[in-house]
Amino acid sequence: MTTTVPPGHPPAAAAAVPMPGAPVAARTGRPTPTRMRLRAAALVVVGVLVAIAGGWSFASADAALARADANAAQLVRLQELQTRLVSADASATNAFLVGGLEPADRRAVYDDALTSAAGLVAQAARAQPADGTVLSALNASILDYAAGIEQARAANRQALPVGAQYLRNASATLRTDALPALAALIDANEVRVADEFSAAERAWVLVVVASVLALAGVVAASVWLARHTHRYVNLPLAGAALVLLVLLVGSGVALWSVAADVDRVRSEPFAAASALSRARLAAYDAKANESLTLISRGSGQTFEDAWVVSSDTTVVALQEASATGTVPRDLDGTWEPYAAQHQAIRDLDDGGAWEDGVAAATNDAEGSANAAFAEFDAASADALRTTSEQTSVGLGAARGGLVLGLWLAALAGLAVAVLCWTGFARRLEEYR
Template sequence: MLLEVPTRIATIPAVRRARTTPGLLVALTGVLVTLGLVYAVVGLVAVGQRAARVDEIRTVSGPLSVHALDVYRSLSDADATAAVAFLSAGVETPALRQRYLDDIARASSALALALRATDDSSDPSNRSETLLRSIAVQLPVYTGVVETARTYNRQQLPLGAAYLQEASGLMRNTLLPAAQELFTLETDRLSTAQRTGADFPALVLLLGLALLGALIGVQAFLTRRTNRLLNPGLAIASLATVISLLWLTAAMGAAGSHLDTGRRTGSSLFAQLAEARVLALQARADESLTLIARGDGAADEEHYQRMLDKLVGSRGFRDAGLLGAYNRRELDAADARMVGQIDDLARAWRDQHQFVRDVDNRGEHAEAVRMALSDDADSPATLFAALDAALGKAIDTTGQRFAAESADAAGNLTSARIGIVLPILVVILATVLGTRARIGEYR
């Protein structure tokens, strides 16, 4: 009785048809078409996910890092400019006043842009928004204290220096740490996105190889059944699959290479140079605050030396500090020259700063202030201006490099989509036409 069931199934017309050569060809054609469609769908989804990450790098993470840097740098520069302005005899120069106001305006604008960008951020904790709102709340407090200090300073009252110290303490203890955390958070997120943005989709490769193997297997089946060495349709489909795999591999590899180059020579160097610029700006504020304190600025001078040690290392050590570390890295010739120039300017500035400190420590305060504010070629003010300009130019260069590499990666991922869709259409059409001709021979 049990043996009768398989026998009855085998007598069903559809089953009998499926067991014949044309029936098997129809089934195999369906398998090949399905496998091709699965390869295309999975491939497009995988490439689309990576393209979305690259798009986020270009439209969210990258701009947010730039806005975070603008906040960080503008606040640091405002602190340094406010301190330098107080070295003037009661009234700061119009240029210094305008620079301070521009810094505050730039920081406020960057805060607004960054807050808008965080709406599109994938950060689940929304830590960036929390930091931005904290800075936005404290910034008016800082500017208010600076204006009070400025009022007393114009009247040449000592309370001005006390209020300036209070403002600088608020900046260094509250605003700058928040800005630094924000910048670090965004640059780390950007670096992570760059590392994962174009990793090769292994599953798509396996599906493509499976499709190619299936095409070769069906071709071998037809050779045995029909005694024909080659099926043109299946041969074309196999070639199209190989082209698709090579195209996908090349496009994804190029996208990954562009993102890696953008990270190493663009965003990574950009972040380090941005940190170097902030260190220099904080040291510049210390330089002025030490002179403003009139012999009571030991803490500010100590902070200056710590900033310079972080920037270029302790005296006597050439390849040390943030800039020295980059001198030891495998940079190309242009980047090595760029970082080397910045390192030289920072060291020259520290040497001139020490010369001013020696004069001030001898009790010649007025002369020390004159030297600090001088526009001579070797004065601390001139050397710092050159250092800041060189850092700004380097940051712009690396930022543009990162943007260009990200755009190239996006183009490669678009190419990867084409490398999946066009060949797979050829695979499906050639497979159907190739097996249809053989199926027709049995009718």
């Protein structure tokens, strides 16, 4: 029986026959060389991006730590400048109580503090140009303060009552002009340090995310290639996946370690140094207010109230420093002897023995208020120096190996690119 084929319809058998000249891949379901090259090129780009991401993560961590170290040093420098200015005021007011020509040693302490302050202004301006404008204005305020102190001294030598007013005006100028501007600079540098700490702690994110995505891409490409070529073992692609896995684990561990080191520095020596700077500033402010209270002779309750606030600030800051575990445990007790001597001075003054109170406030003998304050000053200065050095050393240690990590991460990404291209190239050879 003959089957009739309608006109315009090819025989069924003919429809299943490949067209002459069709590519072998199209006839067998295998991927075309072009598609394979496109996927290989895409993986090469992924490898290069991983190299960039890895190198950038380690480089950014290193740069952030370097900036954090520099900004932390600037912060300590500004805090020391702040303390020097208040200590100069404390020395000037205490010397003023003596009357007439102040003792040479007290004058030397004042001159040294003011000279150190001027030097710190210059150092801070060189270290951080962004602070230059404020520091220039601050230098002018310091000169105005020094001029006011000289007026007070000149009047005091002649036993003129106006000298006390000159002294109060100079001290007020320091507190209303110089110290607020300096406090704003300190706040700005604290923000800079915190930002750099955070940047270093987040550095792991980019390389880890890039490695995970790249690993997923290589695995997906391996599965696709195996499914279409029926070659289930591709050593170069397996090597690329292994390199990415090592990069993921190695960079994650290394940068997490950096983050842990940064967190320890932030919460221990750096926190202690900041607290000690606040304690010393408040302590010197209290010492100045002690003298200003006596200078006011019965009308200095405002200065005594300020002494109480500064003393409380000192005690709290010392406790914060001790809580970090990086300073001597007994440091917070070094303020108590001076506070007790201050109370004895206040008892004398409030009891009508003003001259005895002045004598107690200006005495440098062992057991006096000045001697007790000097012991606090020395102990807190040593602790501040130690914690500042620990901060710098800790940040330097955290940077160790980051440059090596940068090159290893970059080489790992490039190795992934080469291995991926090699893996696809082997399959492409089957088409030749």
